[in-house]
Amino acid sequence: MLRTVIIADDLTGANDTGAILAQDGLKVGTILKTSDMDKFDNFDVLCISTNSRGILPADAYERVKNAANLFENKEGIFFSKRIDSTLRGNVGAEIDSIIETLGDGTVAIVVASFPNSGRVSIGNILLVNGVPVEKTEVAKDPTSPVKTSKITEIVEKQSKYSVAYISLDKVLKGSSVIKDEVLEKAKNNRVIVMDAQTINDIDEIAKGCVESKLKFVAIDPGTFTASVAKVICKKDEKVKNIGKVLCGIGSASNLTREQVNFLKAKSDPLVVKTNTVDFLNNELKEKEIDRVVNEILEKEKDYSVLVVTTTLDEKDVIDFSEVKNTYGLSKKECANIVTDAIASIIYKVTDKLGDKIGGIYASGGDVSADFCNKIKAVGFDVKDEVIPLAIYSRIIGGVFEGMPIVTKGGLVGTKDTLIKCVDYLKARIAE
Template sequence: MKTIIVADDLTGANVSNSLLAKNGLRVGSLDGLDDISVYSEFDAIGFHTDSRGISKEDAYKAVYDITSKASGMDVKFFNKRIDSTLRGNVGAEIDGMMDALPNDIISMLVPGFPNSGKIVIGNYMLVNGTPLENTDVRNDPTSPVLTSRVAAIVRQQSKKPVGVITMETILEGVNAIELNIKVLVNNGVKIIIFDSCTNEDIVKIAKAVLATDLPFISVDPGPFTNALVKELTPVETTKSKQKALFIIGTVSGIITDQMADFKATYAPYTVKINSEDFLYADRAKNEIERVTNDILSNIEDHHLFVIATMNEKSDKIDLDAASKTAHLSVHDASEKICASVAEIGYQIVQRSNNQIGGVYTSGGDITKSFLKRCQANGIEIKDEIIPLAVYGRVIGGIIDNTPIVTKGGLIGDKKTLSKCAAYLTTKISNSFYKGE
């Protein structure tokens, strides 16, 4: 599919594109339409008009011109990206895009951006609970915003009839939203503004808009377009590009804090490894199969997967005592555990039908064992995320060129694992760029 995003500045185009990239889509931000055919395989292309601080007439023309040129392409839908605090020539630029497209086009405007603290309720925008007009945007030197009412901001410049769908309807669900859209359109409304307080609200709006089968453009700061693209894109397209496996064999107090923050932030699918079983041949085989099968049986329903020898502090085994019971030296016991954890990682990667797009390993011994099992020659280091946590690409073996993040087991604070996860998933999403 193809999505064309027209933003009033480069940062805006990048923000919208970054949301799409995190879902595994191929996106790019361009300065102009020259040689656009080169980008025919991209899922979304963002353009910027540098029109936030110029006159509304010039802003209208800039958006009209670029939309007109792009309208001949194989485009699923157009997005007019607006500032998340409604600065700039919002109404004029909506008109510019609509006028460049067929007359029956409807603008679906969802200005909420819940993850950045911006919600709309009763057609009033609140920023972290404060009315928009009482925030610093009131004093913006080029684009001050003097009202919190979204419809009032749009009507200041747009010549199109404006309608509003409030939270009361949003809470009733997709069918109610769809019905209200159709009623407004039948009454001649061309720009529909939606309340939204959560990401779930935005997903419901996206589903309802698509259910109407009306020709439309999306108008938003990014989340609504992201929801639309996810609805329109086959599940397999995104899932295969964004799955990551986290192999954590570290046994330390800090890892439990990092795991707790990681779970709260990303809700990964997590399987606890019973590492003491690896000291006995039969039990080791059964435990490897149990953990591997658990992950693979849930591979279609999640994006991030964790296999860990320690989730809670109570999970820590007494390796001295366990090794004596198994009649092993501490060194040999540690080697068996590392090799078995690496075997699980290898089995998951090998049997996941190429759905694992990146790997995180914690602890030098675990990293070494995993790479050895995958017949890799090493890692091409690309970047340092934090000291002793690095990003790179696997060299050789069955996961050649796969993005990988490795971290020392005792490194970082409670946020470190989440930071590494954010870094890795972004790299996975953009893995189609050779040499990334």
């Protein structure tokens, strides 16, 4: 069922924003001819290009209006007016068009930041890789030059509506404060510009705007739209059941724990920690494997990222001297048993969930090798390097032939490496 419509001022922007949403498991389509609307009935997200960036404002207004009016029943659809990440084009005219076409006091929420592309808004100034946009090549654009870096000024010059501004210090206080600020500003303004420096800031803005229960349209280069769509999907308990990333993490290093906890802080994964010492007991090993597998199967429907890890805190790390006294096992023997158990878990989960799993992330020692042995794979079709020593491949042979997989050592990367690898896998799955 169609839930989100993205109206972009060019085709590249339409596809780009659509790709961000596709990474979250939504079925996204870009329509080239409006006469083909019937071919997109089973899509969650529909992207439309008005090709209106370099034309007259009045013409851009009409094209956006016509695009929005393709949808007779607009209730229940979240609309996004995708704008250029450097604010070129008919930003104000297109804002006016979309809020007037949607009607009922629709408020435009402008979040110009696109952190993954180096665009951030601080103090109402749009920075491109740390440089005010007016000091970049965009100022010399032949059709849509940008002569000021002040976001509200750009919008005010082009829109007939009053423009309010919410600063970064308010955004940093979280979704509850954002909700109150949005409700207050919306009393006297139809357009609200908001600062954001990070994706987490944008996620908080999305939560605050949805919680405000205002009727609003997203005006942004894509990240804000994706965040709102994610909040709406979670709220309605309609997270997609295909393309999930399953992470099996056997490393117990400090860096690995930092990576898992950073993923938890910045995203919304399902994280299940094993009672690792049970793997060393022959009578408890299979019971613990089954416990973890069953917990994932019971909860997976609400998550697009599933994580199995042996430690979240330093106290979770096995005391090998105690283990040797109890079980007579060396450190190497313990490691082999643990990695085999993690491999068994990700194998069983993948086997049970089938097509719901779109890709595997394997970290730590021999987890990936043990997993491949269990599925009778014969090798990897190596495709890319996500970061040094984190490699993206496709599995060759075995019961999951062609499955995307990222393999990484436990002592590789920085705190954001896991989230980078997960996002990379989502992008490859979406393709």
